[in-house]
Amino acid sequence: MGSIDNPRVHELSQILKALGHPTRLFIIEEIAEEPACVCVLKERIGADTSTVSKHLSILRNAGLVTMEKKGTMVYYSLSCACIKDCIKALSPLIELKHKRYCEMLQ
Amino acid sequence: MGSIDNPRVHELSQILKALGHPTRLFIIEEIAEEPACVCVLKERIGADTSTVSKHLSILRNAGLVTMEKKGTMVYYSLSCACIKDCIKALSPLIELKHKRYCEMLQ
DNA sequence: TGAATATTTTGCAATATCGCCAAATAACAG
DNA sequence: CTGTTATTTGGCGATATTGCAAAATATTCA
Numbered sequence: 161m162g163s164i165d166n167p168r169v170h171e172l173s174q175i176l177k178a179l180g181h182p183t184r185l186f187i188i189e190e191i192a193e194e195p196a197c198v199c200v201l202k203e204r205i206g207a208d209t210s211t212v213s214k215h216l217s218i219l220r221n222a223g224l225v226t227m228e229k230k231g232t233m234v235y236y237s238l239s240c241a242c243i244k245d246c247i248k249a250l251s252p253l254i255e256l257k258h259k260r261y262c263e264m265l266q
Numbered sequence: 267m268g269s270i271d272n273p274r275v276h277e278l279s280q281i282l283k284a285l286g287h288p289t290r291l292f293i294i295e296e297i298a299e300e301p302a303c304v305c306v307l308k309e310r311i312g313a314d315t316s317t318v319s320k321h322l323s324i325l326r327n328a329g330l331v332t333m334e335k336k337g338t339m340v341y342y343s344l345s346c347a348c349i350k351d352c353i354k355a356l357s358p359l360i361e362l363k364h365k366r367y368c369e370m371l372q
Numbered sequence: 373t374g375a376a377t378a379t380t381t382t383g384c385a386a387t388a389t390c391g392c393c394a395a396a397t398a399a400c401a402g
Numbered sequence: 403c404t405g406t407t408a409t410t411t412g413g414c415g416a417t418a419t420t421g422c423a424a425a426a427t428a429t430t431c432a
Contacts, residue, residue, distance in 0.1 A: 162295055164289065164312065166292075168360070171363070173286055173287055175359065176285040177283070179282040180279050180281075180282040180284070180285070181279055181283065182270065182276050184279075185275050189275070190268065224359070240362055242355050242356060243359065245355040247278060247282075247352075249349075249351040250278060250281055251348070252348040253348050254274070254278065256345065256346055
């Protein structure tokens with residue numbers, strides 16, 4: 161049945177890998193609220209423009225975001241609302257981890 | 267509001283990073299069906315036992331799996347069913363990517 | 373055309389990840 | 403205790419990721 165060579169697994173893991181970086185996850189959550197251009201994201205992140213642009217290219221490559229040019233600026237937005245659902249789905253796990261952490265302290 | 271220093275973002279990205287590897291995602295989907303021990307996972311994956319064990323430790327560290335010893339064997343299982351939901355939530359994106367790919371070919 | 377602004381690309385050094393091997397640890401059976 | 407099996411850990415080379423700086427590209431405006 162499910163094999164490690166299943167292309168679906170690789171496709172999914174590429175998407176999850178793209179989400180698995182603080183800066184990129186932050187970008188995703190920002191543009192989930194409202195599309196934003198690189199210069200604004202750069203300000204909110206506090207990193208070099210080239211760094212932000214590279215993260216965006218990784219997200220683009222994984223198909224997570226779409227870009228739209230307006231003048232010299234490029235606005236990025238989520239390519240699928242389901243990405244929000246994916247992240248939201250992990251809330252119970254986060255809570256569980258906090259609960260376990262509190263128990264561990266005792 | 268949402269800042270790049272928000273610990274929640276880092277916690278979430280750690281989880282997603284752990285999921286962002288083909289072997290680890292495969293493990294997650296396997297044990298989502300039914301808990302499995304390292305030796306069985308090793309067979310299904312076709313990698314060194316130590317490699318599988320190390321992937322499992324990453325998943326453990328991210329709080330995604332829990333272990334239970336039975337004799338000399340260690341059985342791993344999902345720590346939260348929500349992980350399945352997280353992965354399932356991405357199906358529309360996968361479909362979207364396929365659709366885009368087909369359009370691109372024309 | 374030429375200056376100004378926004379973004380991407382390239383180059384590079386620092387760091388992290390990956391996968392195998394070998395050694396260490398743990399649990400059980402005889 | 404000894405040998406056996408299952409798993410984890412440490413070590414190490416190969417490869418990938420990360421982030422900044424500099425150069426290249428694209429678009430607008432004068």
